[in-house]
Amino acid sequence: MPFKEYNSNLKLITMKTxxxxxxxxxxxxxxxxxxxxxxxxxAASFINKWKExxxxxxxxxxxxxxxxxxxxxxxxxxxxxTPDEVKTKEQRALLSLSDTLIxxxxxxxxxxxSSPMYNYGLPAALKAWFDQVIRIxxxxxxxxxxxxxxxxxxxxxxxxxxxxxxxxxxFGPGGINEKKNHLGTHIQTMSHYLGIDTFYxxxxxxxxxxxxxxxxxxxxxxxxxxxxxxxxxxSYISTLQ
Numbered sequence: 115m116p117f118k119e120y121n122s123n124l125k126l127i128t129m130k131t132x133x134x135x136x137x138x139x140x141x142x143x144x145x146x147x148x149x150x151x152x153x154x155x156x157a158a159s160f161i162n163k164w165k166e167x168x169x170x171x172x173x174x175x176x177x178x179x180x181x182x183x184x185x186x187x188x189x190x191x192x193x194x195x196t197p198d199e200v201k202t203k204e205q206r207a208l209l210s211l212s213d214t215l216i217x218x219x220x221x222x223x224x225x226x227x228s229s230p231m232y233n234y235g236l237p238a239a240l241k242a243w244f245d246q247v248i249r250i251x252x253x254x255x256x257x258x259x260x261x262x263x264x265x266x267x268x269x270x271x272x273x274x275x276x277x278x279x280x281x282x283x284x285f286g287p288g289g290i291n292e293k294k295n296h297l298g299t300h301i302q303t304m305s306h307y308l309g310i311d312t313f314y315x316x317x318x319x320x321x322x323x324x325x326x327x328x329x330x331x332x333x334x335x336x337x338x339x340x341x342x343x344x345x346x347x348x349s350y351i352s353t354l355q
Contacts, residue, residue: 131172133222134161137229137240138179138279151179152318152332156277157228159336160316163343174218182239183211183246194249212246219247219308224273224346227301231280235296248307269309275342276301276315277335281322314342 140151193205229240250256258264278298285295298315318335320328
């Protein structure tokens with residue numbers, strides 16, 4: 115949730131928190147430019163433009179591509195379904211990372227997530243992050259009295275900006291590879307249980323072709339990221355006036 119303070123002119127300021135999740139196994143500091151992560155660089159364009167407009171906002175950065183979360187295990191699942199009052203010390207330790215990741219999520223007003231398309235879907239490290247944070251009685255509730263829709267998100271009102279990159283092209287609605295897109299569509303589905311009400315996706319394509327179409331797609335993605343950062347920033351400011 116945002117916190118508030120008053121400046122010297124006694125105008126109410128609402129400060130935002132952005133949770134920035136990167137998922138590519140690649141860095142952005144390689145000596146060879148072609149080795150750098152495209153998706154991370156697009157997300158960085160959004161973050162840098164946001165910080166220009168909102169230098170005091172809080173940014174929580176977690177690179178799961180470089181430091182992947184643990185995969186869930188049978189013991190982890192057992193710990194999740196054990197009531198808090200009877201959890202063992204070992205079970206609490208198993209859930210400590212999940213608790214930390216959920217705490218970061220709870221603070222966030224906006225989630226900026228970057229991910230490449232690996233084999234038409236998510237990197238395993240990003241799926242592990244989702245598995246750690248989408249957790250019963252923490253991010254969603256389960257109640258069979260709701261009939262065929264027993265799951266409901268606990269949080270709400272958040273915005274997600276997803277920056278993706280792919281080697282091929284045409285993964286959007288109506289595109290020639292639309293049915294192969296298990297990246298953005300999967301993330302959007304799971305984001306419901308993160309409290310996401312507004313979802314944006316910015317995509318760079320044609321990486322495997324490395325031609326003018328690719329260069330144009332990457333440049334357009336960076337421009338869109340900066341433009342969206344300014345638009346969202348201005349929309350938050352306007353709500354305070």
